[in-house]
Amino acid sequence: MKVGDIVVRKSYNRDIIFKITGFSNDSENGRVAILKGVAFRLIADAPLDDLEVINEDNIKNVVIDKNVESLLYRSVREAKERQKRMTRGIPKLQSSSNVYGIPGKVLQIDGDKEYLKICLDVYTELGIPAVGVAIPEASQYKEVRALLEKHKPDILVITGHDAITSKKGSIKDINNYRNSMNFIKSVKEARKWQPDLDSLVIFAGACQSNFEQIIKAGANYASSPGRIMIHALDPVFIVEKIACSRIDMVVPIEEVIEQTITGYKGVGGSETRGKFRWAMPRLI
Structure with missing residues (x-):
């Protein structure tokens, strides 16, 4: 996965579409993605194995x-x-x-x-x-x-x-x-x-x-x-x-x-x- 990928969170039943804006490590040094909502003004983070890339070329x-x-x-x-x-x-x-x-x-x-x-x-x-x-x-x-x-x-x-x-x-x-x-x-x-x-x-x-x-x-x-x-x-x-x-x-x-x-x-x-x-x- 890379910055700019459009993803959903599997643990949240793929309810919101996000864009990956960066990466960091959690408290246990696990890799997490920093997420920005595509349609909603929300920021979040999630483990990489919880994310699923979707094909969405047009954010608008x-x-x-x-x-x-x-x-x-x-x-x-x-x-x-x-x-x-x-x-x-x-x-x-x-x-x-x-x-x-x-x-x-x-x-x-x-x-x-x-x-x-x-x-x-x-x-x-x-x-x-x-x-x-x-x-x-x-x-x-x-x-x-x-x-x-x-x-x-x-x-x-x-x-x-x-x-x-x-x-x-x-x-x-x-x-x-x-x-x-x-x-x-x-x-x-x-x-x-x-x-x-x-x-x-x-x-x-x-x-x-x-x-x-x-x-x-x-x-x-x-x-x-x-x-x-x-x-x-x-x-x-x-x-x-x-x-x-x-x-x-x-x-x-x-x-x-x-x-x-x-x-x-x-x-x-x-x-x-x-x-x-x-x-x-x-x-x-």
Whole structure:
């Protein structure tokens, strides 16, 4: 086996598809593989004899399977329908061909460059302006303020991979998580730049992240209340709802969460204002 191989774990009934990102030795000096979830933002390790290589050449097809593709199409359709409803509420906008919409701008800082590229492709499909930077989770807090100053986004996404390191440890112990503390530090740095929750909307976290502590740090939305695996595109679907809802409305929290793939156990948060604006005349 080598770095880059796509594998499943036999002891877990081949439930999750992983990519091998490296190798190390366990406490008994046995060889183990370091694994990264392909469709889920999870990191793990496993003995080599527990792994089975599978033939999967296109990671994007694993992340955007038929169920996710259906949700993606629904999100695009609902975003367009939402804009139509907004124009019906304002007759001048409805009758003018000189009006255009401006969704909220997104900055995504991601510990995984492959996931980041997929997310950016989906933002483009949803018509949401977005920039992305791939930075390892442990270094994100060092660069987040400079990136905020440079790009001045409406919405910040801070994510990558995470996991609870020991099933025997307390879920309240922040030291029992691989990257939750890194996400917390990044959120706190972002809030030093913009403390208002409606001026800068933040999503932070990954699989099994310490939801409560990330929210306390200042995030509007975070993962994972149920300490479950979240899908790679869950942050994108939250962003779409906020970026494409009007700035004069508070987006119902249940609508935001119900739009995600993993739902209430995967993500949670608080009421937040939308970031969509109408403008006129059209720019030349």
